[in-house]
Amino acid sequence: MQTYDLDVLIIGAGPAGLGAGIKAREMGARRVLVLERDFEAGGILNQCIHNGFGLQYFSEELTGPEYAGRFIRKAARAGVEVQTDTMVLEVKPSREVITSSKKYGLQRFRAKSVVLAMGCRERTRDAIQIYGTRPAGILTAGTAQRYTNIEGFLPGRQVVVLGSGDIGLIMARRMKLEGCQVQGVYELLPYTNGLSRNVVQCLNDFSIPLYLQQTIARVHGDHRLEGVTAVKVDKKGKTLPGTEEFVPCDTLLLSVGLIPENELSRKAGVEIDPRTGGPIVNQGRMTNIPGIFACGNVVQVHDLADDVTVESEIAGISAALFERGKETEQKEKIDAGKGLGYVVPQEINLDKQRGEPLLLFMRAELPRQKVKITINQEGKEKLAFPLPFIKPGEIIKITIEPDDLRELIPGKDIQVTVRGEGKNG
Amino acid sequence: MQKFDVVIVGGGVVGCAIARELSRYKIKVILVEKENELGCGTSKANTGLIHSGVNVKRDSIKGRLNLEANPLFDKLTSQLNIPFSRNGSLVVAHNRDDRQVLLHSLQEARENGVKGVRWVDRDELLQQEPAINPDTYGAIFAPTGGIICPFEFTLALGQNARENGVVFSLENRARKLLIENGRVAGLETDKGTIKASFVVNAAGIFADQLNAEENNEGIKIKARRGQYLVYDREYPVKIKHTLFPRPTEISKGIIVTPTIHGNLMIGPNAEQVEGKNALETTEEGIEEVLKGAKKLVPGIDNRGIIRMFSGLRAVADSDFVIKPAEKTKGLVLAVGIQSPGLTATPKIGEVVGELLQEIGLKLSAKSDFQPERPSGIKTGEMDYEKRDNLVEKDRDYGQIICRCEGITRGEIRDAILSPLGAVTIDGIKRRTRAASGRCQSGFCGPRLIELLREFAGISPLKATLRGGESRILKFRSKELLLEAGEDIADL
Numbered sequence: 001m002q003t004y005d006l007d008v009l010i011i012g013a014g015p016a017g018l019g020a021g022i023k024a025r026e027m028g029a030r031r032v033l034v035l036e037r038d039f040e041a042g043g044i045l046n047q048c049i050h051n052g053f054g055l056q057y058f059s060e061e062l063t064g065p066e067y068a069g070r071f072i073r074k075a076a077r078a079g080v081e082v083q084t085d086t087m088v089l090e091v092k093p094s095r096e097v098i099t100s101s102k103k104y105g106l107q108r109f110r111a112k113s114v115v116l117a118m119g120c121r122e123r124t125r126d127a128i129q130i131y132g133t134r135p136a137g138i139l140t141a142g143t144a145q146r147y148t149n150i151e152g153f154l155p156g157r158q159v160v161v162l163g164s165g166d167i168g169l170i171m172a173r174r175m176k177l178e179g180c181q182v183q184g185v186y187e188l189l190p191y192t193n194g195l196s197r198n199v200v201q202c203l204n205d206f207s208i209p210l211y212l213q214q215t216i217a218r219v220h221g222d223h224r225l226e227g228v229t230a231v232k233v234d235k236k237g238k239t240l241p242g243t244e245e246f247v248p249c250d251t252l253l254l255s256v257g258l259i260p261e262n263e264l265s266r267k268a269g270v271e272i273d274p275r276t277g278g279p280i281v282n283q284g285r286m287t288n289i290p291g292i293f294a295c296g297n298v299v300q301v302h303d304l305a306d307d308v309t310v311e312s313e314i315a316g317i318s319a320a321l322f323e324r325g326k327e328t329e330q331k332e333k334i335d336a337g338k339g340l341g342y343v344v345p346q347e348i349n350l351d352k353q354r355g356e357p358l359l360l361f362m363r364a365e366l367p368r369q370k371v372k373i374t375i376n377q378e379g380k381e382k383l384a385f386p387l388p389f390i391k392p393g394e395i396i397k398i399t400i401e402p403d404d405l406r407e408l409i410p411g412k413d414i415q416v417t418v419r420g421e422g423k424n425g
Numbered sequence: 426m427q428k429f430d431v432v433i434v435g436g437g438v439v440g441c442a443i444a445r446e447l448s449r450y451k452i453k454v455i456l457v458e459k460e461n462e463l464g465c466g467t468s469k470a471n472t473g474l475i476h477s478g479v480n481v482k483r484d485s486i487k488g489r490l491n492l493e494a495n496p497l498f499d500k501l502t503s504q505l506n507i508p509f510s511r512n513g514s515l516v517v518a519h520n521r522d523d524r525q526v527l528l529h530s531l532q533e534a535r536e537n538g539v540k541g542v543r544w545v546d547r548d549e550l551l552q553q554e555p556a557i558n559p560d561t562y563g564a565i566f567a568p569t570g571g572i573i574c575p576f577e578f579t580l581a582l583g584q585n586a587r588e589n590g591v592v593f594s595l596e597n598r599a600r601k602l603l604i605e606n607g608r609v610a611g612l613e614t615d616k617g618t619i620k621a622s623f624v625v626n627a628a629g630i631f632a633d634q635l636n637a638e639e640n641n642e643g644i645k646i647k648a649r650r651g652q653y654l655v656y657d658r659e660y661p662v663k664i665k666h667t668l669f670p671r672p673t674e675i676s677k678g679i680i681v682t683p684t685i686h687g688n689l690m691i692g693p694n695a696e697q698v699e700g701k702n703a704l705e706t707t708e709e710g711i712e713e714v715l716k717g718a719k720k721l722v723p724g725i726d727n728r729g730i731i732r733m734f735s736g737l738r739a740v741a742d743s744d745f746v747i748k749p750a751e752k753t754k755g756l757v758l759a760v761g762i763q764s765p766g767l768t769a770t771p772k773i774g775e776v777v778g779e780l781l782q783e784i785g786l787k788l789s790a791k792s793d794f795q796p797e798r799p800s801g802i803k804t805g806e807m808d809y810e811k812r813d814n815l816v817e818k819d820r821d822y823g824q825i826i827c828r829c830e831g832i833t834r835g836e837i838r839d840a841i842l843s844p845l846g847a848v849t850i851d852g853i854k855r856r857t858r859a860a861s862g863r864c865q866s867g868f869c870g871p872r873l874i875e876l877l878r879e880f881a882g883i884s885p886l887k888a889t890l891r892g893g894e895s896r897i898l899k900f901r902s903k904e905l906l907l908e909a910g911e912d913i914a915d916l
Contacts, residue, residue, distance in 0.1 A: 087831075105816035106816060129727065131708050139867075143870055157900065178902065178905055179903075179909050223891070250899070
């Protein structure tokens with residue numbers, strides 16, 4: 001087994017890995033290698049042939065492959081090496097990485113810093129316990145997207161979508177455009193989990209019904225799916241007996257959540273935040289293991305590739321600086337308080353952030369109107385950011401400008417909460 | 426017309442064990458199976474336990490065969506080159522009453538010759554299994570209890586039988602026994618008539634459908650359903666032994682066990698179901714399983730589930746029915762093989778061989794019987810050096826197809842090309858564990874379809890989950906638009 005020494009090794013050549021790689025090179029890292037398990041770089045963007053990418057980062061509307069293509073070309077120009085068709089078997093806390101590939105066999109890499117950019121995977125039928133038989137025709141929306149857009153096949157002709165995450169909404173429209181009969185999108189919650197623009201552009205514009213507070217209780221069919229039992233649920237998500245309805249279909253697409261893919265991270269000893277499912281990171285996206293960084297959907301499930309890029313650039317810079325012994329030390333914790341599912345980063349060194357704006361990502365637990373996001377220390381509100389509305393399906397981004405950052409006391413933990421506008425609570 | 430000495434109906438673990446046993450002798454044997462894979466019925470969907478013999482009755486056939494078969498597994502699994510672990514079982518007492526009953530069972534197990542059984546008190550039990558319900562009164566410990574992959578076991582028996590000359594006819598439904606003058610003359614199948622003087626009915630749940638009038642002797646096979654849950658290997662609740670509650674009248678109760686592949690598995694409940702295809706999971710059933718499992722291990726919940734499934738047990742009577750048919754000469758029944766059927770299989774094979782001999786089949790041993798089945802390559806079990814050397818020789822073992830279980834292209838290729846190879850996605854899954862991990866084929870599904878095309882010549886539109894109408898992809902992109910008469914040149 002050959003051993004190779006690198007400055008920065010990045011796992012995953014999706015938008016996160018490529019963005020981090022480019023920035024690391026720009027910051028002066030010499031040998032930067034991105035490992036990719038698929039046959040091509042680009043990650044999941046390669047199958048996202050719809051538009052809507054790049055509106056924030058490039059101020060123009062691109063398709064997924066176009067967005068990925070820009071970074072693939074930029075990476076090549078920047079001197080980032082990409083090795084595809086290579087699976088990482090193990091990441092050691094010493095930043096040694098073992099891989100397996102058809103072309104190169106087993107390889108050992110030793111890197112000054114490692115960036116985890118493995119993305120996320122979809123929750124499955126069994127994870128959400130849909131009862132019934134086990135026929136063919138039940139797929140996650142992302143897998144169906146790959147079959148349709150890359151492999152050139154359709155799973156069926158009569159489709160039910162469970163879950164109103166963005167992939168579910170996109171795939172409902174995609175199936176309709178392919179001539180399938182889309183019976184509807186079912187969502188357990190009283191609100192959708194996707195971006196508002198996707199509800200409008202994918203469902204409303206194509207007359208695809210959206211059934212809120214309804215779920216699929218059971219699937220039917222021996223060999224191939226023949227239909228599903230849809231059922232209404234109460235506010236707590238409990239099924240309401242007597243509301244069952246048989247919906248004929250040969251295909252059930254699941255868009256019921258994404259899980260950051262952290263098996264390698266866990267085995268390496270990276271500490272995981274149960275709220276995000278991703279590594280606990282500081283403002284430079286370093287994990288608890290010095291020299292191991294993480295960015296993109298492996299840290300938190302983003303709504304937009306553009307945000308992944310922003311986060312990956314932060315990680316790329318830190319990874320490049322780390323090799324020069326300039327790593328930041330974590331000091332203050334940032335906790336998600338009332339009304340928030342999580343905040344990223346979970347840790348910060350306020351002293352090191354002086355003079356730089358601080359970007360916080362967070363997710364609301366419930367949809368609310370007219371709120372303010374408050375930044376607190378020692379139970380006192382230090383900063384407040386009013387927002388017209390928040391919803392769980394759309395990530396909240398708060399940028400604390402350098403001047404405002406001075407309000408925060410170094411050495412004291414930070415709580416971020418949602419408050420009603422004008423009053424305390 | 427094909428001529429054989431013996432036809433075995435049914436390619437489950439029982440049929441395959443009988444096939445392997447008979448392949449020791451100089452006779453012509455054919456096994457017919459209606460599905461395109463072995464082990465598609467009860468054999469693929471059960472708890473995968475090799476029972477120690479605690480809580481069995483020696484005077485029943487199933488009890489006796491269990492006791493006799495358990496010690497055979499070390500040699501058998503080593504010959505067949507399949508993983509097997511004597512992880513030990515614990516039958517746990519939850520109250521004084523349980524303890525009383527189980528102490529009696531312990532005495533019985535000792536009398537039955539179950540090796541190494543002893544009582545463990547609460548402290549030792551909690552030390553051995555910290556996750557167990559602390560509200561316990563001790564347990565019977567049986568070190569000979571074991572775990573196995575039931576599908577791999579079935580396949581290995583089948584492959585070894587085939588290696589020794591048994592003919593396997595898959596996707597071939599047995600239609601009707603041919604009977605002449607009250608004795609078996611052959612079997613009519615979907616693929617033609619097979620002439621034979623001896624037939625073994627090992628058709629599992631469907632055993633009573635083979636010439637019901639002539640030979641069932643009043644036997645009716647009822648399906649008893651058991652539902653199961655399998656957890657992610659990273660699920661935080663860990664146990665080492667197979668945990669049983671005090672058994673009930675009809676079943677061993679809901680069990681908590683590690684699988685041979687290192688997942689936590691719980692189940693089964695026991696439900697009498699109508700029909701022979703009632704393979705669904707239900708809310709009530711899964712809740713019952715969770716409730717039962719929580720009683721043994723309170724930390725178990727419904728997070729981390731990667732698979733729910735149910736299996737059917739063929740129940741004819743309170744016991745196995747293994748005997749020559751009375752009315753039809755030449756027919757041997759090996760039916761109603763409920764729990765502990767998997768454990769008993771090696772002995773069932775032997776017993777059926779003896780019964781065939783008793784009713785006139787001449788058996789003389791082959792000198793060239795090959796009991797060893799070559800082991801397949803499992804890259805996950807190799808250290809990096811070995812693995813690197815392997816990939817040097819064969820690059821297919823370098824490319825990982827299933828990310829969750831780390832299964833390579835080479836291993837999947839082998840599963841397709843080996844004797845009685847995989848022809849479906851489920852077939853690949855059961856042989857290699859590809860697609861059985863936490864993403865449940867989300868990532869590797871498209872690649873497996875491609876490998877079925879490459880190595881089995883199955884076009885993607887014909888690739889199935891498990892045969893029949895279970896096609897995964899039904900149309901090409903744009904096919905529906907063309908069908909609807911859309912002008913797709915503009916799209």
